[in-house]
Amino acid sequence: MKASLCAAAASSFERLFLDGALPKSAKSIDGGTELTDSNAGPARTRYAPSPTGPQHIGGMRTALFAWLFARRHGGQFILRIEDTDQKRSVPGSLEMILQSFDWLGMDIDEGPREGGPYGPYVQSERLELYQAWAAWLVENGHAYKCFASVEELAEMRAAGAGYDRRYRDTSAARAANLEAQGLPYVIRFKMPLTGVTVGEDMIRGPIEFDNDKMQDAVLLKSDGYPTYHLAHIVDDYHMKISHVTRAVEWLPSFPLHLQIWKAFAWEEPQFAHLPVLLNPNGKGKLSKRKQQFTDAAGKSVPVLVQEFIEAGYLPAAVMNFLCNIGWNYGDNEEIFSIAQAIERFDLKDVNPANSAYPIAKLDWLNSQYIQRAGDDELCRRLKPILEKAGYSVDGERLKRVAPLLRVRLKSLNDVLPMAGFFFDDWTAFSPPAVDILIQRKMDDQQTAAVLRDAILVLERLDDFAPEAQQAAMASYAKATGFKNGQVFGTLRAAVTGQRVSPPTFETMEILGKAESLRRLKLALASLQQAVA
RNA sequence: GGCCCCUUCGUCUAGCGGCCUAGGAUGCCACCCUUUCAAGGUGGAGACACGGGUUCGAGUCCCGUAGGGGCUACCA
Numbered sequence: 001m002k003a004s005l006c007a008a009a010a011s012s013f014e015r016l017f018l019d020g021a022l023p024k025s026a027k028s029i030d031g032g033t034e035l036t037d038s039n040a041g042p043a044r045t046r047y048a049p050s051p052t053g054p055q056h057i058g059g060m061r062t063a064l065f066a067w068l069f070a071r072r073h074g075g076q077f078i079l080r081i082e083d084t085d086q087k088r089s090v091p092g093s094l095e096m097i098l099q100s101f102d103w104l105g106m107d108i109d110e111g112p113r114e115g116g117p118y119g120p121y122v123q124s125e126r127l128e129l130y131q132a133w134a135a136w137l138v139e140n141g142h143a144y145k146c147f148a149s150v151e152e153l154a155e156m157r158a159a160g161a162g163y164d165r166r167y168r169d170t171s172a173a174r175a176a177n178l179e180a181q182g183l184p185y186v187i188r189f190k191m192p193l194t195g196v197t198v199g200e201d202m203i204r205g206p207i208e209f210d211n212d213k214m215q216d217a218v219l220l221k222s223d224g225y226p227t228y229h230l231a232h233i234v235d236d237y238h239m240k241i242s243h244v245t246r247a248v249e250w251l252p253s254f255p256l257h258l259q260i261w262k263a264f265a266w267e268e269p270q271f272a273h274l275p276v277l278l279n280p281n282g283k284g285k286l287s288k289r290k291q292q293f294t295d296a297a298g299k300s301v302p303v304l305v306q307e308f309i310e311a312g313y314l315p316a317a318v319m320n321f322l323c324n325i326g327w328n329y330g331d332n333e334e335i336f337s338i339a340q341a342i343e344r345f346d347l348k349d350v351n352p353a354n355s356a357y358p359i360a361k362l363d364w365l366n367s368q369y370i371q372r373a374g375d376d377e378l379c380r381r382l383k384p385i386l387e388k389a390g391y392s393v394d395g396e397r398l399k400r401v402a403p404l405l406r407v408r409l410k411s412l413n414d415v416l417p418m419a420g421f422f423f424d425d426w427t428a429f430s431p432p433a434v435d436i437l438i439q440r441k442m443d444d445q446q447t448a449a450v451l452r453d454a455i456l457v458l459e460r461l462d463d464f465a466p467e468a469q470q471a472a473m474a475s476y477a478k479a480t481g482f483k484n485g486q487v488f489g490t491l492r493a494a495v496t497g498q499r500v501s502p503p504t505f506e507t508m509e510i511l512g513k514a515e516s517l518r519r520l521k522l523a524l525a526s527l528q529q530a531v532a
Numbered sequence: 533g534g535c536c537c538c539u540u541c542g543u544c545u546a547g548c549g550g551c552c553u554a555g556g557a558u559g560c561c562a563c564c565c566u567u568u569c570a571a572g573g574u575g576g577a578g579a580c581a582c583g584g585g586u587u588c589g590a591g592u593c594c595c596g597u598a599g600g601g602g603c604u605a606c607c608a
Contacts, residue, residue: 087607160533217605248601328545502568
């Protein structure tokens with residue numbers, strides 16, 4: 001017999017939450033559908049974070065796998081906010097979570113923003129539902145009211161054991177009496193005292209748990225809020241979730257959850273306990289609370305989605321990066337589109353082992369994605385970064401600069417030190433210090449000579465295309481005995497003011513002949529003044 | 533402490549009993565290319581945690597040990 005709420009509770013709930021949402025013909029509020037084979041039909045998966053702050057990359061990967069599975073099976077992906085711990089709720093969390101999904105392009109079918117037929121999708125707005133089902137569990141002998149005080153509980157914990165089930169067998173009359181006295185209570189689940197519970201995990205297979213090792217977990221707190229244990233099951237049932245995906249830290253409470261499903265006599269969904277991300281050194285779970293990590297180069301390691309955005313990563317690269325942790329596309333392919341991933345993704349193929357956060361690979365992947373990006377996309381991504389840094393960006397100029405940057409950027413932000421000078425106020429250009437201007441194995445005299453000669457050579461050029469410049473300067477180098485690198489490097493430094501830049505002649509072409517010559521003369525004058 | 537999960541190159545992974553003298557990627561090193569920085573090309577070093585079984589045959593199955601991770605809250 002399937003659990004259903006008493007008429008009073010059901011009607012009050014219907015009025016509150018289900019008005020017009022469920023077909024009126026639904027016999028009772030539970031109206032769950034029979035779930036079919038795991039991979040047969042459309043899947044409904046969910047990501048159910050607590051709103052405790054910025055979106056963490058670990059949670060994002062968990063969400064990604066749920067999302068991929070839903071998309072693979074043509075189902076729905078649901079976002080549900082689990083804010084049953086009032087103390088831990090952080091305002092603005094939902095916005096940050098949504099921003100993360102939007103940035104990565106993970107579309108949500110049902111959720112607090114999107115709405116949907118099984119809302120509300122925020123647990124604090126569903127309190128009556130949990131309370132009604134908790135009451136149902138008590139009435140049907142699957143749960144009981146526990147009046148133990150926090151002091152009592154602390155004593156029991158201090159004594160080494162957990163809660164001793166002292167109210168498990170309290171008579172209904174006595175419980176009513178205690179309640180009438182105004183004693184606060186929680187509702188606890190009556191976990192079977194003997195036997196084993198076998199949980200089937202999609203990734204790991206069957207897992208056995210001894211029931212006598214389990215506690216009588218709290219389902220409903222004394223403040224009327226449910227715990228995760230109750231709330232997620234009630235919601236997963238009502239929201240018709242077909243596959244529950246969550247991090248491995250939930251594995252120890254798996255048997256508890258299974259027993260609750262059983263107590264309700266609801267057909268349980270399938271479960272996949274996903275591996276988690278460990279710190280880059282492999283020690284400990286990657287956590288948002290722990291200290292910041294830095295890589296070998298001293299660069300701080302991003303762990304919040306916001307940090308990936310700020311660090312100049314492409315969302316497609318981050319998605320690809322996440323897919324490659326604990327799952328792989330196959331065919332020895334490291335780089336693939338999200339559409340390709342959807343075609344092949346299966347929870348069953350997820351590696352059960354936790355993994356160290358392989359952040360070093362992201363730089364490589366990101367540079368690969370930048371190389372493959374179209375000109376338009378590259379410009380579109382680069383523009384706001386330049387503008388944020390205070391440059392005023394001319395679209396046409398950016399269009400000419402971007403291709404030179406394509407193979408040189410690990411991160412979009414690298415555009416700043418590499419090519420920011422293109423977007424500076426040219427009239428304010430000042431030549432570099434002599435230590436940048438003078439190339440290796442050259443002195444000030446030679447540098448001055450090269451600059452002086454280059455001005456003459458380049459001035460005569462009618463065709464200022466890079467090839468023409470290069471031909472002219474290469475023959476000059478040959479004639480004078482300088483290495484190409486010495487001559488070209490001097491020009492680079494004079495014209496860009498930098499040691500590292502895009503290719504010199506392409507750069508000068510974009511600056512234009514007049515501006516390039518002006519800069520060379522400026523450099524020459526500055527050098528002569530410095531050594532005088 | 534108890535319970536649960538996990539264990540292939542530094543790292544991410546392929547491998548689902550013979551195709552493995554273990555493949556790919558990243559990182560590292562070398563060389564090539566080269567106007568800087570990159571990119572690209574070629575090559576190199578680099579792993580089945582350990583010990584028992586099962587089997588004609590084990591990285592692949594079982595047991596144990598060790599190591600790692602997690603849970604053990606009126607947090608999720």
